[in-house]
Amino acid sequence: MNTVIRRRILALVAILILLGFGSVVYSLVDLQIIEYEDYKVKAANQQLKDTVIPANRGVIYDANMKVLAQSATVWTVAVAPSEIDEEDRAGIAAGLSEILGVDEQSVLDKLAKTKSSYQTIKLKVEKPVADAVRQFAIEGKGGKGYKGISLSQDSKRYYPYGNFAATVLGFTGTDNNGLSGLEAYYDDVLSGTPGRQVSAQTATGGDMGYEYDSFYAPQDGNSLVLTIDEVIQHYAEKELDRAVQDYNALARGVVIVMDVHTGGILAMATKGDYDPNNPFTIYDEAKRAEVEAVADDPATEDVDEHKQALLEAQQTQWRNKAVSDLYEPGSVFKLITASAALDSGSSTLNDSFNCTGSIKVAGTTMRCAHTEGHGAENFSQALVNSCNPAFIQIGTKMGAGTFFNYFNAFGLTRKTGIDLPGEAQSQFYTAEGLGPVQLASCSFGQSNKITPIQMITAVATIANGGDLVQPHLVSKVLDAGGNLVEDLEPEAKRQVISEETAKTICSIMQEASGRAAVKGYRVGGKSGTSQKLDSGDPEARISSFVGIAPCDDPQIAVLVILDEPQNKVLGEVFGGYLAAPVVGQIMSQALPYLGVEKIYTAEEAAEADVTVPNVTGQEVANAQVTLTRDKGLSVDVKGSGSTVVRQFPSSGTLPRGGTVTLYTEEGLADEMVTVPEVTGRDMASVEKALAAAGLNLRKDGSTGSSSVIATTQDLAAGTQVPLGTVVTVSFHDPSVSAD
The missing domain is CATH 3.40.710.10 (DD-peptidase/beta-lactamase superfamily)
Structure with missing residues (x-):
C-alpha cells in the first residue's frame, strides 16, 4: 500500500470520526438545550403519576335546609386493552356486559383496540355494581382474575324528590358541570376546585410509596340555600299537575308563588317536566311517541331528523316557562x-x-x-x-x-x-x-x-x-x-x-x-x-x-x-x-x-269543616248526641242494633251540617250511591240533588250569592261511591268576570 492510499484512508477515518463526534455533540445539545423541556416533561410523566381528585359539588337546600340536590361517590369502569391477553377478551366482555348491563359486542370492540391503554366502559357506576366489577377483576369467572380492568372514583348528582322543581333546579352532565337551571346559573359557586395526588413511580410503573407522594386536597363547592319551600312547592306542583291533566293544557302550565315583600320565590314549576336524575328521557307520552314515530318511519332516511326531534322534545321539557x-x-x-x-x-x-x-x-x-x-x-x-x-x-x-x-x-x-x-x-x-x-x-x-x-x-x-x-x-x-x-x-x-x-x-x-x-x-x-x-x-x-x-x-x-x-x-x-x-x-x-290566621265571616263559620269523631263502640243514642250537639253534624242510622259497629266517614272532616252514616249491625255493606251531574246548576239545586243522593256537599269558590253557578265537581257524574261521601263543588258568581 503506497503512501497516497494510506493518507486517503487516514483522512477518511478522520472525517468519519469528526462526523460521529459532531453527531454526538448535536444529540447532546438537542437533548440538553433544544428539546430539554419536552424530554423533561416526558421523563416526569414516566416517573410521576398525576391523579385528579374530584371536588364534591355543593348541596342545594330548600329554605328549611331540606336537601334538594347533592352529589355522591360513583365509579368509572375502564379497561386497558394493551395490557389484556387476547384469550381473556371474550371472558372480560361477557362478564362486564352482564354486571354493567352494557352491550357485549361494544366491550369487545373496545378491547380490540390493543394499542390503547384506556377505554371507558361505563360512567357513574354506583357502589354495589362497582364492588361486583372489582370482585370480577380479582376472581374472574373461574377463580382466575383479569388484569387491565380499572375503577376510578367520580361523583354523581342525585335529586331525592325526582321531578320536584325540575325546571328550577336543572341538572348536570357527565362531567358534573351544570347544564340547566340553578345548576348552570350557579355552576362556578357549586363546582369547587379539583385536587391532585402526584405519586412517584418505579421504572416498571409501580408506586414507590406514600413518602414520595404529593397531595393537593380538593376544595369542595359551596352550597345554596333557596327561597323555595319544599312544602309549598309540593302544594303548587300537585295542584298545577292536576289542572294540566284535567284541562289538557297542550303547551304545559306554570305556577309561581312569591313572597310579595322580599321577592323570594316560594314555589315555581312548569308541568309537564322531567326527572333531573334522568334528564334525557322524554317523560311526556305524546312527545315520546312523536319522537319514536320519526325513528320508525321508513321514509325518514336521515338519522339526524330523529336526533333533531329528540333534542327538541328534550329542550321543551327542560324549558322553564316561568322565565x-x-x-x-x-x-x-x-x-x-x-x-x-x-x-x-x-x-x-x-x-x-x-x-x-x-x-x-x-x-x-x-x-x-x-x-x-x-x-x-x-x-x-x-x-x-x-x-x-x-x-x-x-x-x-x-x-x-x-x-x-x-x-x-x-x-x-x-x-x-x-x-x-x-x-x-x-x-x-x-x-x-x-x-x-x-x-x-x-x-x-x-x-x-x-x-x-x-x-x-x-x-x-x-x-x-x-x-x-x-x-x-x-x-x-x-x-x-x-x-x-x-x-x-x-x-x-x-x-x-x-x-x-x-x-x-x-x-x-x-x-x-x-x-x-x-x-x-x-x-x-x-x-x-x-x-x-x-x-x-x-x-x-x-x-x-x-x-x-x-x-x-x-x-x-x-x-x-x-x-x-x-x-x-x-x-x-x-x-x-x-x-x-x-x-x-x-x-x-x-x-x-305559613301561619296566616283564618278569620271567618259568620256565613263561612256556619259552613266551616268540623272534625268527625270516631263513635264506633258507643251506644247509638250517645253517638248521636256527640255528632249532632257537639259537632253540628247530621246522623243517618243503618240497622236495628243499639251499638255503632262502623261509621262513614270514619275520620277526617265534614262541612258543618254534613251527614255521618252509622252502621249498627255486623255484615251490613256500605250502601253505594251514584253521583249526579250538578255543574251548571244554581246552589239550591246542587244542594237538593246531592242531598237526594245521600251525599255531602263541600262548597268551593264563590258562595256568597244565591245566584252562583256550579262550574266543576270533583267526582264525575255516574261514579259509584259510599253513602255519605263528600262531593266538592266549585261555584262561580256570574256577576264577577271570569275572562
Missing part, C-alpha cells in the same frame, strides 16, 4: 293599567263608563268578552267586570306617554334579573309606537308580551304597597362546612305607585277573587284569558289567574297559567273557571302552613 316564555297576559294586566291610571291621576274611582259590548277605536271595532255589554259601571266595577271597552277608555285617557312610563316603572321593559338562565326579553310598544289601536289593545293586556315572572313581580308591587322587588331563588351561599359565605337577600328596586293606590287596587281585587276564594282568608285576584295571536291557531288561548292573600296584609302572590287548555268549563276556557280554582287550592294549603 323563558313570553305571553300576552290578557285581563290580568288590567291590574297594571288600573294602578297606573289611579296613581297618575288620569282616572278616579268616581269615573263612569257605559259598556255596550264593543267600542270603536280609530275605525277598529274592539269587543268586550261580555258581548251584551255591562251597561253603566264605575271604575271599580270595570275592573271586577274585566270590561275591555272601559279599560280602552282608561288607557286612552291616560295617554301613550304615561302608560309607557308606568309599564317601564313596573319593570316590564327589561329582564327581571332573576337568578336563572334563559330569561326572555319582553316585547312591547314604546311610547312612540303606541298609536290609538295599539294603546287600546295594550290597556287590556294584549299586544305587549312579557314573561310570567315579570307579571307576578308587577302584581307583588301592588300587593306590598308599591315597591318593585327583585325576584330571586337563592337566599344564602354556604361553604362546605356550613358557614355563611354570602347573604343574597336583595333590596327593593324602587317605589312604583303610592301605598294608597296599592291598597285601593288590593281592595278591588278582593271583589274579583271569584273561584279562588278561600274560606277564612281574604283572597284578592284577577283572571285573564288571552289569545295566542302568533300561534297560527285562532282558537288557541292562555287561561291565567293571579291571586294575593290576605288582602288586608298581603303576604304571598300566586300566578297560575294554563297554556292552550282543550277541556272547557261551561263551554269556555276562561281563566276564572280553569286557573282560579288552582290558585284557591294552593292558597288554602299554603296560608295555614
Whole structure:
C-alpha cells in the first residue's frame, strides 16, 4: 500500500470520526438545550403519576335546609386493552356486559383496540355494581382474575324528590358541570376546585410509596340555600299537575308563588317536566311517541331528523316557562293599567263608563268578552267586570306617554334579573309606537308580551304597597362546612305607585277573587284569558289567574297559567273557571302552613269543616248526641242494633251540617250511591240533588250569592261511591268576570 492510499484512508477515518463526534455533540445539545423541556416533561410523566381528585359539588337546600340536590361517590369502569391477553377478551366482555348491563359486542370492540391503554366502559357506576366489577377483576369467572380492568372514583348528582322543581333546579352532565337551571346559573359557586395526588413511580410503573407522594386536597363547592319551600312547592306542583291533566293544557302550565315583600320565590314549576336524575328521557307520552314515530318511519332516511326531534322534545321539557316564555297576559294586566291610571291621576274611582259590548277605536271595532255589554259601571266595577271597552277608555285617557312610563316603572321593559338562565326579553310598544289601536289593545293586556315572572313581580308591587322587588331563588351561599359565605337577600328596586293606590287596587281585587276564594282568608285576584295571536291557531288561548292573600296584609302572590287548555268549563276556557280554582287550592294549603290566621265571616263559620269523631263502640243514642250537639253534624242510622259497629266517614272532616252514616249491625255493606251531574246548576239545586243522593256537599269558590253557578265537581257524574261521601263543588258568581 503506497503512501497516497494510506493518507486517503487516514483522512477518511478522520472525517468519519469528526462526523460521529459532531453527531454526538448535536444529540447532546438537542437533548440538553433544544428539546430539554419536552424530554423533561416526558421523563416526569414516566416517573410521576398525576391523579385528579374530584371536588364534591355543593348541596342545594330548600329554605328549611331540606336537601334538594347533592352529589355522591360513583365509579368509572375502564379497561386497558394493551395490557389484556387476547384469550381473556371474550371472558372480560361477557362478564362486564352482564354486571354493567352494557352491550357485549361494544366491550369487545373496545378491547380490540390493543394499542390503547384506556377505554371507558361505563360512567357513574354506583357502589354495589362497582364492588361486583372489582370482585370480577380479582376472581374472574373461574377463580382466575383479569388484569387491565380499572375503577376510578367520580361523583354523581342525585335529586331525592325526582321531578320536584325540575325546571328550577336543572341538572348536570357527565362531567358534573351544570347544564340547566340553578345548576348552570350557579355552576362556578357549586363546582369547587379539583385536587391532585402526584405519586412517584418505579421504572416498571409501580408506586414507590406514600413518602414520595404529593397531595393537593380538593376544595369542595359551596352550597345554596333557596327561597323555595319544599312544602309549598309540593302544594303548587300537585295542584298545577292536576289542572294540566284535567284541562289538557297542550303547551304545559306554570305556577309561581312569591313572597310579595322580599321577592323570594316560594314555589315555581312548569308541568309537564322531567326527572333531573334522568334528564334525557322524554317523560311526556305524546312527545315520546312523536319522537319514536320519526325513528320508525321508513321514509325518514336521515338519522339526524330523529336526533333533531329528540333534542327538541328534550329542550321543551327542560324549558322553564316561568322565565323563558313570553305571553300576552290578557285581563290580568288590567291590574297594571288600573294602578297606573289611579296613581297618575288620569282616572278616579268616581269615573263612569257605559259598556255596550264593543267600542270603536280609530275605525277598529274592539269587543268586550261580555258581548251584551255591562251597561253603566264605575271604575271599580270595570275592573271586577274585566270590561275591555272601559279599560280602552282608561288607557286612552291616560295617554301613550304615561302608560309607557308606568309599564317601564313596573319593570316590564327589561329582564327581571332573576337568578336563572334563559330569561326572555319582553316585547312591547314604546311610547312612540303606541298609536290609538295599539294603546287600546295594550290597556287590556294584549299586544305587549312579557314573561310570567315579570307579571307576578308587577302584581307583588301592588300587593306590598308599591315597591318593585327583585325576584330571586337563592337566599344564602354556604361553604362546605356550613358557614355563611354570602347573604343574597336583595333590596327593593324602587317605589312604583303610592301605598294608597296599592291598597285601593288590593281592595278591588278582593271583589274579583271569584273561584279562588278561600274560606277564612281574604283572597284578592284577577283572571285573564288571552289569545295566542302568533300561534297560527285562532282558537288557541292562555287561561291565567293571579291571586294575593290576605288582602288586608298581603303576604304571598300566586300566578297560575294554563297554556292552550282543550277541556272547557261551561263551554269556555276562561281563566276564572280553569286557573282560579288552582290558585284557591294552593292558597288554602299554603296560608295555614305559613301561619296566616283564618278569620271567618259568620256565613263561612256556619259552613266551616268540623272534625268527625270516631263513635264506633258507643251506644247509638250517645253517638248521636256527640255528632249532632257537639259537632253540628247530621246522623243517618243503618240497622236495628243499639251499638255503632262502623261509621262513614270514619275520620277526617265534614262541612258543618254534613251527614255521618252509622252502621249498627255486623255484615251490613256500605250502601253505594251514584253521583249526579250538578255543574251548571244554581246552589239550591246542587244542594237538593246531592242531598237526594245521600251525599255531602263541600262548597268551593264563590258562595256568597244565591245566584252562583256550579262550574266543576270533583267526582264525575255516574261514579259509584259510599253513602255519605263528600262531593266538592266549585261555584262561580256570574256577576264577577271570569275572562
